[in-house]
Amino acid sequence: MDNTTTIPTETLVSKLVDSTENRDGLIEIGQEAYAEDGSCEFVGAVYDMDDFDDFMSGMKPFDVACRVAFGDFNPMSGYFTFDRYENLKSLDSWEIEDRAWTIRDEIIDWAVRNIGVAELFGRLEFDADTDADTEGETD
Numbered sequence: 001m002d003n004t005t006t007i008p009t010e011t012l013v014s015k016l017v018d019s020t021e022n023r024d025g026l027i028e029i030g031q032e033a034y035a036e037d038g039s040c041e042f043v044g045a046v047y048d049m050d051d052f053d054d055f056m057s058g059m060k061p062f063d064v065a066c067r068v069a070f071g072d073f074n075p076m077s078g079y080f081t082f083d084r085y086e087n088l089k090s091l092d093s094w095e096i097e098d099r100a101w102t103i104r105d106e107i108i109d110w111a112v113r114n115i116g117v118a119e120l121f122g123r124l125e126f127d128a129d130t131d132a133d134t135e136g137e138t139d
Contacts, residue, residue, distance in 0.1 A: 007117055009109045015127040016104060025124045026100035026107050033110045040107050043100045046081045046091060 016022060027043050034044020047055065052075075056064050067073075071087030073080065079091040091099075100107065111120045 007112075009105055009112060012108050012112070012120070012126065013105045015129075016108070017125045017127060018101065019125065020097065022124050023097035023100050026104055027096055029111050029115075029120075029123065030100055030103070030107045033107065033114070036114070039110050040103060042103050043096060043107070046079050046096055046099075049075070049078050049080060049090070052080060 027046075030040035030043035031046075033039040034041055038044075067082075067086065067088045070085070071083060071089050073088040074090045077090035077092050079093070079096055081089050081091060083089050108120070111123075
């Protein structure tokens with residue numbers, strides 16, 4: 001399969017295997033999309049807790065305390081993001097995986113347009129009959 005092959009996003013989404021590996025792959029692609037053009041913010045704007053100090057450097061301690069107090073933050077979680085008010089929200093791995101699965105159609109659509117179908121097939125697992133269902137479809 002090459003990058004000239006087209007498969008409707010809806011078909012890809014329906015054939016995507018629900019697995020931890022695929023959810024992790026969706027997160028990676030979503031973060032690439034966010035870094036490249038701000039797409040897939042729901043999973044792209046999530047940061048590792050190890051980067052917390054870097055994000056908060058230069059802020060007044062009172063401002064950090066307010067972001068924690070008015071947010072939903074647990075420093076024992078592995079990840080964090082900001083809510084619409086810029087307050088802190090912590091997330092565990094399963095929450096990010098659920099976020100990625102929720103917006104899988106947006107992530108796959110971005111991937112088809114930006115990295116191509118062949119690359120997408122190399123990074124995510126689809127039902128075995130996906131290739132056969134789309135034989136001969138090209139741009």
